[in-house]
Amino acid sequence: MDQVVIANRLSDGLVVFLAAAPGAPRGDWKLRLDEASVAAEDARAEELLALSLASARERHEVIEPYLIEVEQTASGLRPTKYREVIRCLGPTVRLDLGKQADSREV
């Protein structure tokens, strides 16, 4: 199952995703799920998670990073769990807010 790392950005709490090339010493945090690095295998997922924990603990960029499962759909990456879908899009009762609202924000 494909996985990406999700976290909250320390400064404003917004949901971010890790992007890092294989073997890179550190990654970047992206606001768009589609820009996240997708790990198809466990070893790569562990690598991404290790980078994210270093980012959280050493550079204090994010809080509470963890891996989530995603799948490719016609409209792009989508988490498999509904909780994470809501996290990635925004409140389902306020479609004008969150990532779903404004692609410029992400």
Place this chain on the structure above:
Amino acid sequence: MYQYDEYDHALVQDRVAQFRRQVERRMSGELTEEQFRPLRLMNGLYLQLHAYMLRIAIPYGTLDSRQMRKLAFIARRYDKGYGHFTTRQNLQFNWPKLEETPDILAELAEVEMHAIQTSGNCIRNVTSDQFAGAAEGEIEDPRIWCEIIRQWSTLHPEFSFLPRKFKIAVTGSEHDRAAVKVHDIGLIMRRDGSGQAGFEVIVGGGLGRTPFIGKTIRKFLPKQDLLSYLEAILRVYNQLGRRDNKYKARIKVTVHEIGAAEFTRLVDEEWAAMGDSSLKLPKPEVDRIARHFEPPAFRALPKASPTTDARMQNDPDFAAWVRHNVSPHKVSGYAIASISLKPIGLPPGDATAEQMDVVADLADEFSFGEIRVTHAQNLVLAHVERDGLPALFDRLAAAGLAASNIGLLSDIIACPGLDYCALANARSIPIAERITERFADRDRLELIGEMQIKISGCINACGHHHVGHIGILGVDRKGEEHYQIQLGGSATEDAALGRILGRGFSANEVVDVVEKIVDTYLDLRTPGEVFIDTYRRVGQDPFKERVYGAA
């Protein structure tokens, strides 16, 4: 209402300065998240699903127009243009930035507000009756005692590290609008045989995963003994309350495990041991605080208002609003106007910055500048001249604030649920929205009459589902949102916990199930009988049969 003195101002401003420095240290990496988390929680700052969340204390649900305007300003300047009023009479902003939170708190301090005691294992912001000081038949304004409890409990060194959070609710009226029996301590003002006012003391109520109705441990406590007796309760809890298991740490479990009689004995023993060292409330100090809650300058007015009566004759919308949202006031010619934050198809308890400004203006024009927040997530203007009701209604209607449904089926309590909350297992708000859409017809709502639906998105029960006439609990079942239904709960003086009806339902089925329950009630009720009375008379079986079919 209460005005800060120099100590209050200094305390709140010092806290802002302290938190500003703590945020700087967190941002620079001097503090880890593990170290910082308890510090931010002590200032009401949580991390939710999409962003941080700031919970601002509205002590005993009373605020003035200046404070409401400040909340509107913060919503616009620092958040996304709205706020959410909660079941603890507080306000939550869903999108504050950590780096701007000290500025938000500084803005709040300017108007005597803060986010202290909105999180953590301390005595939380005290809640009360939203009709305090206005209700007919009230013994005394309970907010005097709420404020005394607030001053005593804020940063009280002995109670800053309790086994778990601690919630106190106070009412001055027989009819309980503050859900006092499901609080850690509930206080109901009573008179003794000689006519002296005091409190019935109820301990160990609560919701969450282990709900209990509180037990009365003292039928009458003289007012001047309030703080010493509370202190005795807290001391017993602080010593015996479990710290090994977060889920068994509330006082309700302590009372349950050792029994109400033994708990009472321990409290009385502790209280007696305090002896002369105990806190007797000096009368001048009580009087000083009571002066802050003196009634506003009511005018001498006739009881009836021909203007309002005439408008009711001619305007069914206005008449419906008066029927459901206007309550009698203890002063002739005045009324209590509830502002429903439950419009059809929208999130319960949300208000836009513009609506907050409108309510502030209306409070100034119609109600001595004072506003109340209710635990049912509505607002109240407590002192409105009956003659002013038509103009008030028109202004509310223009702002989308004239939903006429207080106490009716669409006046739903719902927690933020999985749309916002990191703890939730399922969404609450969309269920509430769909129920209000299904039951949008006013005639039908009025036919059904008094009905409380309460929805929680997880077992923590912020949406009070245990005490809803119909309670709905969202759970995660194999990766799908799923909803359990409970019937027969009540949050008022006849407090009761609901019983689970049977197997749960998918999100798509819930509204149909609610409709079946309502239809069963309509079929079975005797003339004038409200839902909860029908349920108590006929029991659960007829509802079960209708919902699940014959067994």
